[in-house]
Amino acid sequence: MRSKNLVRPALLVAIVAMAYYTYTQIVASGSSSLTFVxxxxxxxxxxxHPDSSCFRVVYHFPLPIGRGSSRIEKIIVTDLTDFMDxxxxxKDFDHLKDMLVKNSMSFDSSYVEFVKQFGSxxxxxxxxxxTQLLRTNRLVTFRYEHSSYLGGAHDLYGYHYLNIDLKKSKKLGLKDLFSDMDRFKAIAQKAFTEEFLKNPADATxxxxxxxxxYVLPKEFGLTGKxxxxxxxxxxxxxxxxGDIELLIPYTDLKEILVDKYLDELSGL
Structure with a gap:
């Protein structure tokens, strides 16, 4: 009687273990089969005409296709809408496109008034x-380059990065990548000093x-280097x-990179 009572819990554990293994394999294969267009x-x-007055708006963004794409779509849309405030x-692409069209049209009347005042x-x-900067089985990084001229003294431009853990369907921040943020900041400060502050006068x-x-930037991206x-x-x-870029090799960060990301990035 006692042996029969033990069989049922053991069978339940085996079923749960098999279900978890199946799920992890589905997630793993799903991330590798996911593509972006x-x-x-x-x-x-x-x-x-080349010399005609013109207002042009063009937004390009990555569209995920494949298993698990709906979760990644939500991350991309949420990130873009947050970035644009x-x-x-x-949080789907249909609503994102509607928002971008309305955003574009909101400048239209201002442009018409500008042309009336300053001419054609x-x-x-x-x-x-x-641009897709990195793609591994687990990770993907996109860099957005945005620029605009809306009648000011000069045009403006900037960059925004989106780093995603495809298996966890999660947007990554620096705190997700490193086990010791104080040590990471010290490494980054040392690299920044060596690159940009070679002379004391440069600090001004x-x-x-x-x-x-030292202040960490708002934007960062994972690259192959x-x-x-x-x-x-x-x-x-x-x-x-202008904008300032600082590249830190993964070899300088290996002691504080979280294991799962160290394994993913160490072979690059």
Missing amino acids: ADSVVFKRGCL EDINR GMEWYIKMDF EYWMADDGS GLLLHYNIYEIASFTR
Whole structure:
């Protein structure tokens, strides 16, 4: 009687173990079969001739295709709407496109008034394109390059990065990658000093924290050569200094990279 009572729990454990193994295999194979293609939203006013007044808006963004794409789609849409400081009811590409069209049209009347005041031959534009910087079985990194001219003294441009753990269907921050953020900041500060502060006078070109300490950038990306820290214009220096990139090899970070990401990145 006692042996029969033991069989049922053991069988239950075996079923749960098999179900978990099956799930992990589905997730793993799903991330490897997932692909990305470019999708876009385009809005134009004028643009009939090379010298005509023109307002052009072109947004390009990655569209996931394959098993698990709906979860990754939500991450991409949420990231873009947060980056643009917009909000939509549903986190899918149909609603994203509606938002981008409405966003474009909101500038249309301003452009018409601008042309009336300053004459023809002027061009306004908003452009956003993306590049896939890294793709492994588990990880993908996209870099968005966005630029615009909307009647100011000069055009503006910047970069935004999206790093995704495909198996966890999760957007990654620096705290997800490293086990010791204080040590990571020290490594980054050392790399920044060696790259940009070779002379004491160079420090006056960059803006640090109020206490003079090193500041991590808002944007970072995973690449095939290392972790890329990216400071956009005006983030730590003047517009004339431009955007600033700092590449840290994974070999310098291996002691604090979380194991699952170290295994994924060490072979690059």
